[in-house]
Amino acid sequence: MSTTAPAYSDTVDPRVEALVTELIGRVADKWTLLVLEALEEHGRLRFTQVGREVPGISQKMLTQTLREMERDGFLTRTVHPVVPPRVDYELTALSRSLGAAFCGVWHWAGEHLDAVARARVAFDARE
Amino acid sequence: MSTTAPAYSDTVDPRVEALVTELIGRVADKWTLLVLEALEEHGRLRFTQVGREVPGISQKMLTQTLREMERDGFLTRTVHPVVPPRVDYELTALSRSLGAAFCGVWHWAGEHLDAVARARVAFDARE
Numbered sequence: 001m002s003t004t005a006p007a008y009s010d011t012v013d014p015r016v017e018a019l020v021t022e023l024i025g026r027v028a029d030k031w032t033l034l035v036l037e038a039l040e041e042h043g044r045l046r047f048t049q050v051g052r053e054v055p056g057i058s059q060k061m062l063t064q065t066l067r068e069m070e071r072d073g074f075l076t077r078t079v080h081p082v083v084p085p086r087v088d089y090e091l092t093a094l095s096r097s098l099g100a101a102f103c104g105v106w107h108w109a110g111e112h113l114d115a116v117a118r119a120r121v122a123f124d125a126r127e
Numbered sequence: 128m129s130t131t132a133p134a135y136s137d138t139v140d141p142r143v144e145a146l147v148t149e150l151i152g153r154v155a156d157k158w159t160l161l162v163l164e165a166l167e168e169h170g171r172l173r174f175t176q177v178g179r180e181v182p183g184i185s186q187k188m189l190t191q192t193l194r195e196m197e198r199d200g201f202l203t204r205t206v207h208p209v210v211p212p213r214v215d216y217e218l219t220a221l222s223r224s225l226g227a228a229f230c231g232v233w234h235w236a237g238e239h240l241d242a243v244a245r246a247r248v249a250f251d252a253r254e
Contacts, residue, residue, distance in 0.1 A: 019236045019243065073246025094242055101235035108228035109146045115221055116146065119200025 031057055031065045032074075036091065036099050039075065044090040069095065158184055158192045159201075163218065163226050166202065171217040196222065 031054065038053035039045060045053065051062050066089060069075045074095035080086040091099075158181065165180035166172060172180065178189050193216060196202045201222035207213040218226075 013237065013240075016233070016237045016240055019240055071247055071250040072243050073250075094239060094246070097239070098235055101231040104228040104231040106143070108225055110140065110143045112221060112224070113140075113143055113146055116199050119221070120198055123198040123200075 031061055032069060033102070035062075035065050035069065036074070036095060039089060039091045040096065040099055044088045047087055047089070050089060074098070158188055159196060160229070162189075162192050162196065163201070163222060166216060166218045167223065167226055171215045174214055174216070177216060201225070 034054045034057070035050060038050055042049070042053065047062070047066070050066065051057060051059070054062065057065070066075065066077070070077050072094075073092060076090050076092060078088040078090070080088070161181045161184070162177060165177055169176070169180065174189070174193070177193070178184060178186070181189065184192070193202065193204070197204050199221075200219060203217050203219060205215040205217070207215070
């Protein structure tokens with residue numbers, strides 16, 4: 001992504017482009033989307049509960065993903081002063097709207113999976 | 128993306144997941160999206176015209192991107208039997224709908240750029 005793209009810079013704010021690139025990279029990484037999905041489905045969850053909803057994620061990766069999401073304003077982290085300490089995570093309006101935006105791409109893929117597969121078969125047969 | 132994610136496999140068709148991952152990777156690569164944008168704006172274009180609308184793209188990358196997009200059913204390639212030969216590229220209904228789906232993510236990024244920036248500043252100040 002180090003290439004300059006003058007065609008874009010005419011119309012798209014480079015900061016928007018950088019953020020989109022970053023978001024796409026984050027989602028391609030999958031953990032953010034899985035955490036987002038878990039919190040969307042269950043509302044407020046504790047650290048261990050998030051981990052249970054995202055099987056396969058390591059403690060380290062879960063910590064890192066939650067921290068990045070908190071930094072981006074995607075979730076709130078509430079520490080309850082109890083023994084043992086309890087920490088809750090919850091989505092914000094910001095991340096809910098991002099989830100909804102990405103939903104369109106997932107929906108498209110589900111709807112057009114067969115069309116893409118058919119196009120590939122036809123193309124490969126022609127070549 | 129080699130990690131298994133049982134949380135998804137319960138609800139999402141793994142073929143859909145694979146396609147989304149692939150699409151996201153393709154878009155993160157940027158050339159497909161730039162070619163898509165050029166053809167969306169101008170309708171039908173010749174090879175050299177596409178190249179002009181996507182500055183910075185090499186001949187080789189343009190050829191490869193157009194070929195992949197044709198294979199996926201994202202564009203039609205029309206060869207006109209004239210001298211010198213003329214080849215036109217045009218989007219299909221399939222790629223127009225994909226462009227529309229990704230539009231939501233771009234739109235989100237544009238709308239929420241400042242909110243994410245503010246969240247990061249606030250987080251970094253707390254740490």
